[in-house]
Amino acid sequence: MTAPLLAQRPSKALLIGLVVSGVLAMVVLAVMLYSGGPVGFGLSALLAVAPLPVLLAAVLSLDRIEPEPKLNLAFAFVWGAGVAIVAGIALTLAGQQFFTRVGYGPAAVEDIGVIVLAPVVEEAFKGLALLLLLRRRTEIDGLTDGIVYASMAGLGFAAVENVGYYLLAFGEEGAGAAVQLFVVRGLIDPLGHPIYTSMIGLGVAYALTRRTAGRYAAIPLGYLAAVFLHGLWNGAASTGSLSWLGGAYLVIMAALVGLIVVTVTERRHLVARMAFYLPAYQETGLVTDADVRMLTTLPARKAARKWARGAGLGRAMSDYQQAATELTMLHLRAERQGMDPGRFALERDAYLGVMAEARRW
Numbered sequence: 001m002t003a004p005l006l007a008q009r010p011s012k013a014l015l016i017g018l019v020v021s022g023v024l025a026m027v028v029l030a031v032m033l034y035s036g037g038p039v040g041f042g043l044s045a046l047l048a049v050a051p052l053p054v055l056l057a058a059v060l061s062l063d064r065i066e067p068e069p070k071l072n073l074a075f076a077f078v079w080g081a082g083v084a085i086v087a088g089i090a091l092t093l094a095g096q097q098f099f100t101r102v103g104y105g106p107a108a109v110e111d112i113g114v115i116v117l118a119p120v121v122e123e124a125f126k127g128l129a130l131l132l133l134l135r136r137r138t139e140i141d142g143l144t145d146g147i148v149y150a151s152m153a154g155l156g157f158a159a160v161e162n163v164g165y166y167l168l169a170f171g172e173e174g175a176g177a178a179v180q181l182f183v184v185r186g187l188i189d190p191l192g193h194p195i196y197t198s199m200i201g202l203g204v205a206y207a208l209t210r211r212t213a214g215r216y217a218a219i220p221l222g223y224l225a226a227v228f229l230h231g232l233w234n235g236a237a238s239t240g241s242l243s244w245l246g247g248a249y250l251v252i253m254a255a256l257v258g259l260i261v262v263t264v265t266e267r268r269h270l271v272a273r274m275a276f277y278l279p280a281y282q283e284t285g286l287v288t289d290a291d292v293r294m295l296t297t298l299p300a301r302k303a304a305r306k307w308a309r310g311a312g313l314g315r316a317m318s319d320y321q322q323a324a325t326e327l328t329m330l331h332l333r334a335e336r337q338g339m340d341p342g343r344f345a346l347e348r349d350a351y352l353g354v355m356a357e358a359r360r361w
Contacts, residue, residue: 017132018075021082028085028160036167043175044166047182048159051190059151059194062144062263064298065270066325072139076129076149080156080193084125088157091121114238119196119230122157126193127200127223129153134204141329142270144263146205147198154194161193162186189249192233195256199225202262211337229255271296274328286355287324295324313361320358327351 033041060067095117099109130149133139140146162185169177185192203222207215229252236248275296281287294300301321308317330347333339 013132014071014075017083018071018078021075021078024082024086025078025156025160028082029163032163032167036171040167040170040178041163043178044163044170047166047178047186048162050182051186052155052159055155055190055194058191059148059155062151063148065267065301066141066145066322066329068139068145068148072133072149073152076133076152077156079129079132080126080153080158080197081160082156084122084129084153084157085160087125088118088122092117095121111238115231115235119227119234123196123200123223123226123230126150126153126157126197127204127226130201130204134208140205140208141333142209142266143202143205144266146201146203146208147259147263148201150197150199150201150204151191151194154192154197157197158185158190158193189233189252191256192230192252195252195259196226196230198259199223199229199255202259209333209336270325270328270332273332274325277328277331278324281327281352284352286352286359291324295321316358316361320355323351323354323358327355 029045032044036044060073092113096109096113099112100106104112127150130146130153133149140149162182165185166178166181169181200219200222203218203220203225206218206222232248232251236244239245275292278287278292278295279289282289294304304321305314305317308314327348330344330351334344
């Protein structure tokens with residue numbers, strides 16, 4: 001993300017994508033309301049939305065040190081809820097019709113749609129949100145950023161998809177069936193879609209933040225990993241076997257643990273580099289030893305913001321912490337990817353200017 005002084009204007013493409021995706025999401029929900037009735041739709045929507053605040057907070061907590069722009073996060077979420085949902089449904093149904101025409105039976109077509117077509121199509125369109133953000137590649141500074149954006153797209157997709165699943169269960173067997181399904185989709189496996197798509201997020205972020213020769217191969221590899229995890233879960237669920245579901249769940253949870261390890265490792269690396277780079281700016285008078293100690297642990301940063309709010313300086317402290325973090329990320333980008341000296345100096349001085357303005361208070 002960029003500090004306030006360097007914030008980019010929202011691109012027209014981003015705003016158009018946000019509006020189009022939002023309209024498509026509303027259309028899908030309106031169709032569900034019309035087909036399922038107000039009672040079934042109301043219950044289904046409530047069940048789908050209930051875990052969202054906790055899930056969103058969990059995803060955003062991964063990026064507390066360097067929070068991403070709210071508009072970008074909203075775009076990823078709404079893209080998943082709108083474009084990805086509509087494309088996923090349309091292309092999966094079209095694929096199933098193709099296999100029906102070439103002679104496959106109803107059971108085989110259903111399995112192909114659930115286990116193969118849905119993961120291939122849905123992950124492609126959820127992951128497309130990451131590729132559309134490549135034009136604003138300075139926002140993706142590390143692997144954690146890729147995970148966060150991908151998770152937002154996955155959460156948006158899951159929220160709307162779950163309304164549909166709960167509504168089907170309500171229509172077939174009543175409210176009890178919808179609640180039972182909520183236990184599986186909303187409580188036991190609420191992070192399925194975010195985890196799948198995070199594989200793509202990792203691939204995109206790796207390609208953007210590394211200088212290795214084959215770095216762009218990480219994008220298709222991440223996509224294949226996302227399709228595999230998604231297909232594994234759908235396949236296990238279609239068997240109805242608890243042992244298969246348990247095995248798939250363990251694999252997906254192992255992927256979640258891996259994502260957490262990546263974010264924790266990257267955060268520790270950022271903190272270590274912050275302690276390495278920032279002392280060099282002590283001669284400017286903008287950084288002291290106490291500031292470095294405050295900036296390099298989350299509890300100390302939180303305590304500093306709390307103190308500042310009590311003194312009426314909460315915004316200034318937040319700006320200072322953000323600019324100092326972005327200054328460190330600038331050094332990391334230059335270290336990993338190389339950077340024109342003139343551009344580096346321009347961005348460095350802008351961040352220092354934000355820190356100086358904050359310290360005036």
